[in-house]
Amino acid sequence: MSNENLSDVPMLQLSGIDKQFLGVPALSGVALRLRAGEIHALLGQNGAGKSTLIKVLTGVYPADGGEMRLAGQPIRPSSPLDAQRMGISTVYQEVNLCPNLSVAENIFAGRYPRRGLAQGLRIDWAAVHRGARALLARLDVDIDVTQLLSSYSVAVQQMVAIARALGLSSRVLILDEPTSSLDDEEVKSLFAVLRRLRGEGLAILFVTHFLNQVYAVSDRITVLRNGAWVGEWPTGDLGPQALISAMVGREFAAQASGHAELPPIGEAAPALLQVEGLGQRGQLQPIDLRVRAGEVLGLAGLLGSGRTELARLLFGLAKPDQGRLRIDGIVVELASPADAVKHGLALCPEERKTDGIVAELSLRENIALALQARRGVRNTLSRAEQTALAERFVKALGIKTASVDTPIGLLSGGNQQKAVLARWLAIEPRLLILDEPTRGIDVAAKQEIMEEILRLARGGTAVLFISSEMIEVVRVSHRIAVLRDRRKVGELPGGSSEDAVYELIAADA
Template identity: 40%
Template sequence: MSFLEMHDVHKRYGGVVALRGASLSAERGEVHALLGANGSGKSTLNKILTGVAAPDRAEISLDGEPLRVARPQDAHEHGIAAVYQELSLIPDLTVAANIALAFEETRAGFLRPGSIRERAEAVLQRFAAAFRGRLPVDVPVAQLSPGEQQIVEICKAIARHPQVLVLDEATASLHAAQVEVLFDVVRELRDAGTLVIFTSHRMGEIYAVCDRATILRNGELVGAVDLAETSEQQLVELMVGQFAGAAEAAGEVVESHTVGEQPVVLTVEDFTTSRLQGISLEVRAGEVLGLGGLAGQGQSDLLAAIFGAERHRGGRLLLDGREIRVRRPSHAVKAGIAFVPGNRAREGLLPVRPILENLTIASMRGRAVGVGLLRQRREIAAAQAAVEQLRIKLGSVRDPVSTLSGGNQQKVVVGKWLLESPRVVLLDDPTKGIDVAAKEELYEVIARLTDEGVAVILNSSDDEELLGLSHRVLVFYEGQVVDELQREDLSRDRLVASSLQVVDR
């Protein structure tokens, strides 16, 4: 019997069957990948192990003893800790205070600040390189970059000294250097006997740190493999039933048509914010303009500023040659600018509201009659049109959007803007945390938008995706555009060299 055994695990969310008899067996001292397409049930299986979700039926044992985890606290008591893509940090508290939530050391019922700081420093020290050598012990979490916040979330889990550590898309917000630091710590934990269950859609990461893999498809176990003996193509075939090359699929978007001398749709002139220094650009009808460079160099800030979600200190926006004033997102929406944020749970969705409302909220004004009244039949028809167009897998449009898989949630974020027929679409890392098949479907949507003359600005943490999708790439470095790579110049070597400001290319 393996150290961790999960057998015959079933879970249904309303009309959606998330798990139908799934299984997982893993040993102490290994990094075990849990893989599958979005909607395959891997996150649900992780949530059942960590007490976030209750199974309809399951047989689970840990170290030979039956395990019943009804809530996260039960998981903590059995030495199980988890890190998810969505953070559980308190932004206004310091890093040390957030990490302290993992152990809450007290004396006579009172917290001991000195001891808390020491323990926080001890776990942060292992990730010092991810913070560029400085330990932000007393810094409020809200002041950290998304990647640094994710590292703090990981530190919080490690501070529990778990015997099972679940990393569910925990690297999605990290840049390459931070991932390497995390992997060094993961290897230390593995060598010390910790079982690490690792979920990621980045194949390079799977092969870099994992020993074995369990693959789910449609809520069922389809294979458990030794990664040293399994190719990437074989893994993808197990996950989606056929080989699907995301980079190749991305390339087809650009190859399907050329921009040529299409008219300029959006012009940004000398945009300046607290992070940006005089950004200027043009994007044409049917063009995908990529924003490249190392993570956190101002790409997301530019998209937020164009959409009115971040204040700009200077500069102008022109849409179809006419100046527009965007002081808040509602101005951008009215002008025909759509924004798909990187953090879909926090910025793109109303998690507890129905799928119907999430799909129709951006465009409902155009369907209102009389004094702003909505007709339910018309709203349902609009939502169903988006569901069919994007092939969103769901039970009912009245189910909470939180019941959907990550990939289907992202389709909802995109779908609400398709109902608005936008002139410009801003995509901030739109495929983060979604699988190969869902990526290809999103690429098809981008292709359809560009065929219709929509201008697209894309920020992506996946270099291959950025290279495959973009007609041009603007390279950002410390809030400035330092290079512009035309289609004929686009290569991974050129992009990396430019991102790192390597002079001799």
Template identity: 50%
Template sequence: MDQPQPLLELTDATVYFGADAAIDHVSFRMFPGEVHSLMGENGAGKSTLIKAITGVNRLDTGVLRLDGEEVHLHSPVDALHAGISTVYQEIELLPNVSVAENIFLGREPRRLGLIDAKRMRAHAHEVLADLGLEIDPGSLLGSHSVAVQQLVAIARAISTDLRVLVLDEPTSSLDVDEVAELFRVIRELKQRGVAILFVSHFLDQVYEICDRVTVLRDGKFVGEYLTRELLRIDLVHKMLGHKETELKSRTRAPASDVEGDEPFLTARGVSTGRGIHAADVDVFEGRVLGVAGLLGSGRTELARAITGVDHLHTGVIVVAGENQAYTSPRKALTQGIAYSSENRRTEGIVAELSVLENIVLAVQADRGIWHRMRPARQRELANSWVEALGIRPADLDRPAGTLSGGNQQKVLLARLLALAPRLLVLDEPTRGIDIGAKVEIQNLVSELADNGLSVIFISAELEEVLRVSDRVAVLRDGRIVDTVPAGEATVDSVLAMVARSSQDEDDE
């Protein structure tokens, strides 16, 4: 059977930023009715390629074709007119207006020069129903979950003449049921002949929903493969350019080694009224405490309680043997406790500031406005962390927001480590970054613990939690149901604790 003509085809594409080629003579194609994954490490060129086919980046060399016809996209608006739409990880809609208004934003039906709200809601209802979505078009968008907002963004895309849909990390903040609903919609769009680019770092999801995968490495094309014909381990090897067995793994000391030791931090009966109830936690020096649980189980709330972001309603926290009543992250920092939020874009990296400015930000804030660091000392400090953490490119003056997700996370870690903390609380430090960068962050956490730093490591990926941690605290419904040695746990055993109902425990 002959292969159909590609709906979208990029041939021999190169995009330069200064003297560096972000993508270098890369070819890429998408077929109608297929879901295509773009895979590679951070800095491999994925974002640049996506921007090239959506009108954000101009091609320095190469040709873009739609249905065999050469096209020139000078802006995202040009891409929309060509039938190419993008739904980003960060929803780019208006939460303060209705679902219908978001779907038809800029294309509102009018009557006598005025927006016809009744007809707009009716059309929105038809678009949503066409996707099998039961969403009130008159409801405020911001009243819905992130998952529903993403589906509304997809509905907005199909309300135009959609031919190519780009989904950028669409599942990073979704739970299992929400992912299933999104995949149902994706399969519906496949049936209509839409070509879908699904960008995700979750290998399980890539293999569940994608028909084809293209791998990039260092801005160059590695290959295009049918997903069903490519083993997962082979995909990892192609992305990394080396064997997974070459990567370091955490070496755990026996759990008995901490018996009798005093924890660096002890929390007893901690509740905040915001998702965490009567939590008991012990964090030992030079050890990694992993935190596992489903979305909404209280993982982030626990981190915020321990680091002073949220005030305690009940409970006590003891640090280095002394009761503490810190009421802000700044006061927690005075005790050597640093917090890295899961929302690195809004509560972490300052995208407009340089790499240097981001790294020295916390140290300068700690010194105060009247004790400015000398510029030479700032560069010395920042350079030391860029080298230690392998931040790339090693350009201190580059805006941090232009770095890949993995390198942004390293910049954020450098800022916190420059404060010489004793306990580092990391909430989803590897979310949204590629597998190579994930391993680098995981290895760094192990090295920090080996050098005496205490770490709390929170992740939705159980395999990652078990790999990095010495002990794992399992959360369910805002409560810690058990804390177990990581070496004695498996993904299945942790899932069993997460899924177990309170009734099951009562029956024992």
């Protein structure tokens, strides 16, 4: 995969890059070397500093320290437009073009060829269309450039964004999660284009969470962890296990995991929920899964593996385009979360502040939300009933608050998470989906939530437990389903080690 004729002087070199927000370091001494004719993968877990580094590089944020050089010359972009003028272009996961303009207009926006007196009277549309077709032809894309951008797929829109970068005479192309919404064939087409551009001498920085794609297309890898530079390697010199070790911050080593005492589940027990080939194009490959009453099924995988996408399908927040979902053996279609709740499902979402709590409402009102929604507008909970409900769960879950009428936005993250959990426990779900329930909360609150998961299982509630903290997954799970690159790659029995999970993630990556 490596290119031997790379320039001795990197096209882009960052050294000692620092960035702080309110005194908290986001980047500390980060380095990066990107060479012409190279595809360089930038990797790290959530919070590693990848997005912040890109924003510093493209002028969204000023660096607090360090040096940036482009083709050997010092640079300090003051804005994304300034970075573009220097030859640094970025294509984001969410294509930031104008869907209400044509393909050609998007490619040449802000720099239309003109003709007529003083070179400013009229746009030369023939030149615009001719130039757009020529740029897309370099990418092996043949489309009608006069059509609205919105009439084309995400994959084509990304090609248009790359064509725009080429039209800007970019020397550095940054691709931030470009494959997250693409299917396998679209990914192959994109990679063919990237290899062609690499051959033309473009320096490409490729940010992704998909390990198999790293090995399919990149020449070199840089890993960040907790805002710091971990290392740089030729891709062929860093195997998947070593890569994951660099990302998570420890070597693979056999160790005891301190597994919790789980209630026994008979292998012959029927599935409460079962999915067969359930998937959604561009989001999740077809997956088989089953969860039994009283079972904690761990869902393990690195960021971007498809865990949240599966949770959204199971709760009716997204609609599958293939496969079946069964509850108690009967095929059901969940058109909305309301349908999921009617069938006894509940979801504590990953993004607590945006998708979980209603910050302006009180703790009491937040806890009562799901039960009130299930009862309907004609059967409202009285204030006294809401108060009794909230006080019961404040005591049961150890929620720390001066009053159940305190605005939930004033509570700590751990207490907000317990309140979201209480909301769903109030409807006595048969299956509780927990997506990152311990993220951003203190150690004591984590322990209390983990104990509540075990209590629910002992009471017969099925739990689908999703967490980036692998030690939590292996500790409380009867079984562990392992995902990578938005597909299920295997299952492990309860009592497995963290290493066993990481090895399965890394296998054949």
